[in-house]
Amino acid sequence: MATVENLFxxxxxxISCYSLTNKSPISDERIHQIINDTVKHTPSASNVQSTRAVVLVKHEHEKLWDIGDAQVKKTMPEPAYHALAPRIQGFKAAYGTVLWFEDQAALDTLKTKNPGIQHVIPDWSQHTNGMHQFIAWTALELEGLGANLQHYSFMADFSKEVLEAWNLPRTWVLHSQLVFGQPADGLKRSRERTYAPLEERVKFIGS
Ligand SMILES: Cc1cc2nc3c(=O)[nH]c(=O)nc-3n(C[C@H](O)[C@H](O)[C@H](O)COP(=O)(O)O)c2cc1C
Structure with a gap:
């Protein structure tokens, strides 16, 4: 039975786990099922179901980070490329990546049906996409994988090349890349997380 204690x-x-290997403690079928369940059960504004996921593993995953490396090399100043290149090699050394997209065609339908809320639909699309990322990230790590969340889609050509490389619909907008693999030395944070005081972050009113 689901409980709040289990959820928390x-x-x-x-956690964000960066030290990953190109192995997986679970089968590809299990990974596929986790992403299917994530996409099926995560809520979206007006139930628009605009989020799309593409799971790349093994050689296809490596191909993604070769695209990432080439794009960073092309786009960024040389010192920035030299700083980022080892990180990208770290992502490439992992087992897989989930690409998270929003389908603009689905969002356009929602806009047409609800012209009065057109201006907030881009925000809501980000919200639902983030919920998907978080649920999949949490679920994969419960199964013994480690994962970290990346945002290389700030380079327009990276997104374009991704769509072309896997022949994906051009209405899909790439939001993030969830890199995963067997943790090299257990599921450990690279640095301890600090917590800002909750009294400053949460107000409880009316009790
Ligand atoms: C919206 C969002 C964007 C993030 N973007 C990145 C990113 O681009 N690269 C990265 O390495 N981590 C990224 N992270 C991970 C955060 O840095 C990390 O979750 C935070 O420092 C807390 O550490 P933890 O994940 O180990 O709890 C992102 C997290 C969130 C929620």
Missing amino acids: AAIENR
Whole structure:
């Protein structure tokens, strides 16, 4: 039975794990099922279901980070490329990546049906996409994988090349890349997380 304690235990277990290998403790079928369940059960504004996921593993995953490396080399000043290149090689050394997209065609339908809320639909699209990322990240780490979340889609050509490389619909807008693999030395944070005081972050009113 689902309990709040189990939910928060899962949430606390999720971390950014960067030291990943090209192995997986679970089968590709299990990974596929986790992403299917994430996409099926995560809510979206007016149930628009605009989020799309593409799971790349093994050689296809490596191909993604070769594209990432080439794009950073092309786009960034040389010192920035030299700083980022080892990180990108770290992502490439992992087992897989989930690409998270929003389908602009689905969002356009929602805009047409609800012209009065057109201006907030881009925000809501980001919200639902983030919920998907968080749920998949939490679920994969419960199964013994480590994962970290990347945003290389700030380079327009990276997104364009991704769509071309896997022949994806041109209405899909790339939001983030969730890199995953077997943790090299257990599921450990690279640095301890600090917590700002909750009294400053949460107000409880009317009790
Ligand atoms: C919206 C969002 C964007 C993030 N973008 C990146 C990113 O581009 N690269 C990265 O390495 N980590 C990224 N992170 C991970 C955060 O830095 C990390 O979650 C935070 O420092 C807390 O550490 P933890 O994940 O280990 O709990 C992102 C996290 C969130 C929620």
